[in-house]
Amino acid sequence: MSTLDLLLHGFGVAFQPVNLLMAFIGSLLGTAIGVLPGIGPALTIALLMPVTTSLEPASAFIMFAGILYGAMYGGSTTSILLNTPGESGSMMTALEGNQMARRGRGAAALATAAIGSFVAGTIGTLALSFVAPAVSELAFIFGPEDYFALMVLSFTTISVVLGNSPLRGAIAVAVGLGLGVIGIDAQTGQSRLTFGSLDLLDGIPFTIVLVSLFAVGEIIYVASRGPERDGGINPLSGGIWMTREDWKRSWKPWLRGTALGFPIGVLPAGGSEIPTFLSYAVEKRLSKHPEEFGSGAIEGVAGPEAANNAAAAGILVPLLTLGLPTSATSAILLSAFQGYGLQPGPLLFVNNAELVWGLIASLYIGNFMLIVLNLPLAGMWVRLLMIPRPQLYAGIVIFALVGVWGLSTSWFDLLLMFAMGLLGYAMRLYDFPAAPVLIGLILGPMAEQQLRRALAISQGDPVALVSTPISATLLGLALCIVLLPPLLRHLARRPAGGERRAVSRPAP
Amino acid sequence: MNDRVAPRPWWVPAGVIGFGAVMLYGATQLGQSDAHSGVGPGLFVTIIGIALILLGTALGVQVARGVAFTSTEGADAYDEVDDEDRTHRGPLLLAIASLAAPLVLMQAAGFPLTAAVVFAGIARAFGSRRPVVDILTGAVLGGVAWFFFNWLGVNLGPFLPWLTER
Numbered sequence: 001m002s003t004l005d006l007l008l009h010g011f012g013v014a015f016q017p018v019n020l021l022m023a024f025i026g027s028l029l030g031t032a033i034g035v036l037p038g039i040g041p042a043l044t045i046a047l048l049m050p051v052t053t054s055l056e057p058a059s060a061f062i063m064f065a066g067i068l069y070g071a072m073y074g075g076s077t078t079s080i081l082l083n084t085p086g087e088s089g090s091m092m093t094a095l096e097g098n099q100m101a102r103r104g105r106g107a108a109a110l111a112t113a114a115i116g117s118f119v120a121g122t123i124g125t126l127a128l129s130f131v132a133p134a135v136s137e138l139a140f141i142f143g144p145e146d147y148f149a150l151m152v153l154s155f156t157t158i159s160v161v162l163g164n165s166p167l168r169g170a171i172a173v174a175v176g177l178g179l180g181v182i183g184i185d186a187q188t189g190q191s192r193l194t195f196g197s198l199d200l201l202d203g204i205p206f207t208i209v210l211v212s213l214f215a216v217g218e219i220i221y222v223a224s225r226g227p228e229r230d231g232g233i234n235p236l237s238g239g240i241w242m243t244r245e246d247w248k249r250s251w252k253p254w255l256r257g258t259a260l261g262f263p264i265g266v267l268p269a270g271g272s273e274i275p276t277f278l279s280y281a282v283e284k285r286l287s288k289h290p291e292e293f294g295s296g297a298i299e300g301v302a303g304p305e306a307a308n309n310a311a312a313a314g315i316l317v318p319l320l321t322l323g324l325p326t327s328a329t330s331a332i333l334l335s336a337f338q339g340y341g342l343q344p345g346p347l348l349f350v351n352n353a354e355l356v357w358g359l360i361a362s363l364y365i366g367n368f369m370l371i372v373l374n375l376p377l378a379g380m381w382v383r384l385l386m387i388p389r390p391q392l393y394a395g396i397v398i399f400a401l402v403g404v405w406g407l408s409t410s411w412f413d414l415l416l417m418f419a420m421g422l423l424g425y426a427m428r429l430y431d432f433p434a435a436p437v438l439i440g441l442i443l444g445p446m447a448e449q450q451l452r453r454a455l456a457i458s459q460g461d462p463v464a465l466v467s468t469p470i471s472a473t474l475l476g477l478a479l480c481i482v483l484l485p486p487l488l489r490h491l492a493r494r495p496a497g498g499e500r501r502a503v504s505r506p507a508p
Numbered sequence: 509m510n511d512r513v514a515p516r517p518w519w520v521p522a523g524v525i526g527f528g529a530v531m532l533y534g535a536t537q538l539g540q541s542d543a544h545s546g547v548g549p550g551l552f553v554t555i556i557g558i559a560l561i562l563l564g565t566a567l568g569v570q571v572a573r574g575v576a577f578t579s580t581e582g583a584d585a586y587d588e589v590d591d592e593d594r595t596h597r598g599p600l601l602l603a604i605a606s607l608a609a610p611l612v613l614m615q616a617a618g619f620p621l622t623a624a625v626v627f628a629g630i631a632r633a634f635g636s637r638r639p640v641v642d643i644l645t646g647a648v649l650g651g652v653a654w655f656f657f658n659w660l661g662v663n664l665g666p667f668l669p670w671l672t673e674r
Contacts, residue, residue, distance in 0.1 A: 167570065171524055192534060390630070397627070405610070418608055
């Protein structure tokens with residue numbers, strides 16, 4: 001069957017009434033939770049995970065698609081109106097968008113973000129429909145040593161890309177890897193690092209780590225910063241629609257943002273930070289009104305927002321075809337797949353074609369649903385932001401409790417949530433990025449499995465790890481990523497060291 | 509930001525090294541290699557343990573040099589973190605205590621009542637001064653969440669355990 005046939009078949013799955021309903025509920029819930037300050041798409045999916053437990057896999061993933069897009073839309077709303085990006089991908093949106101909102105142009109900023117997301121999401125999904133099957137064909141030639149090399153590359157790039165400091169990024173990855181080995185070893189059945197605890201045999205649940213690091217740790221941190229100094233929300237005014245001038249200034253950034261976002265999202269270590277930064281820089285350079293940047297240039301919202309959504313579609317390519325998560329959001333999606341006993345990878349396209357194509361089709365639908373629903377409903381979501389801060393954060397904790405206690409009503413899970421929350425607070429305090437912990441946690445066991453498989457085939461000869469051109473190249477790249485930056489910094493130190501761009505790490 | 513969290517947070521690298529040491533200790537009880545694959549269940553644990561200790565040591569060197577842990581800005585609600593970087597001990601401890609409350613309450617009192625206590629505690633840590641309203645809000649929110657998620661097929665334990673379980 002050709003890609004088009006498969007896609008049409010996927011639409012057949014996604015258009016089933018129950019699945020349409022799931023996409024609708026998903027985007028509604030996703031927006032409602034995602035609009036809360038500090039809650040990004042990954043956390044939204046984690047919090048809503050228990051809701052999907054009683055669903056068929058196909059319906060559940062269609063709902064996730066809705067949640068994902070809803071949460072991204074909600075996140076950009078919060079970024080623009082409150083200047084509180086819930087994930088790194090919407091930081092650039094907050095930069096210009098919030099300035100626009102302060103100047104009474106909030107509605108136009110929301111509109112350009114929403115339409116830009118729609119355009120980018122649609123083009124990105126279209127690209128995904130054609131790139132993913134091709135990559136999955138390619139992925140069949142990957143041997144265990146190639147997978148292992150790919151994952152090592154992923155660990156190193158994640159350390160460098162996410163957060164302010166490569167060292168702290170690497171520590172975060174290592175902590176995640178360490179947490180990942182706890183529990184029963186899948187290959188020998190031996191229990192590892194459980195120290196006699198029965199509760200640890202099943203390992204550390206991914207959802208709990210995500211919720212605790214991002215929500216619980218964040219809340220302790222924000223509480224510890226002391227009482228509120230009210231910044232206030234910027235009221236929506238100036239009409240819901242964009243002016244002719246706005247359209248003229250927005251459409252090119254949408255397309256350019258998409259062109260940057262998707263390809264970078266596809267790369268094994270892309271994520272959504274780099275394309276949004278790049279898009280912002282590009283728009284600033286190309287704009288006819290560069291003086292407006294920093295005080296509310298609409299291009300600075302349109303471009304990065306499009307890049308963010310296109311990257312979100314791009315990230316699904318390595319996730320679905322190689323099983324490789326490159327962001328906190330795709331890590332939680334991967335854990336959802338594993339929860340249903342599915343392992344993303346080339347075989348997924350063969351064995352679960354219906355599910356994969358249903359999911360891809362529902363990305364189109366979710367995208368469309370959002371623009372139809374949320375452009376008119378923007379005012380309602382804004383009202384959610386008017387809940388007073390103490391009650392808002394207290395409510396978020398209740399949601400987190402539902403997410404953790406609802407998993408298996410286990411006391412140990414609550415203890416884990418508390419401990420991980422304290423860890424999250426410490427990481428927040430000392431500026432460790434949290435997303436690498438999650439990626440290490442979920443990718444670690446997979447990397448170990450590939451490593452052991454590769455060494456089993458070679459009967460323990462470590463040379464096998466670099467025996468194929470792919471694995472040798474990928475490991476070489478990984479080495480470059482670790483060694484080059486300090487080397488370059490050393491070289492650059494002589495002519496007065498350049499200022500390193502400070503990139504802060506918001507919770508996703 | 510010049511005002512760092514603490515001038516020399518030694519306990520952070522110590523914690524990383526400590527975690528690495530636990531890994532290595534755990535690895536000693538596992539086989540490092542086996543006849544079948546050449547790699548035993550302990551090898552990966554050993555590698556991570558060593559990596560953590562090396563990285564922790566590198567962090568210790570940074571701490572000794574006084575490298576700044578740049579505060580993350582931009583991610584917080586209402587910009588409030590930017591202009592003040594001081595830890596407020598009272599709200600911090602109250603927030604931590606509220607988050608520990610489910611450990612004591614959840615199994616005995618059930619979800620809605622636990623939610624009421626946690627909600628009121630967190631709200632107070634964030635500066636709310638209406639405990640009665642907060643407790644009621646939390647109880648209602650917890651109750652509604654219990655019924656809503658129960659309807660969706662999520663088990664949140666017995667509603668009021670001390671009523672149903674004698």
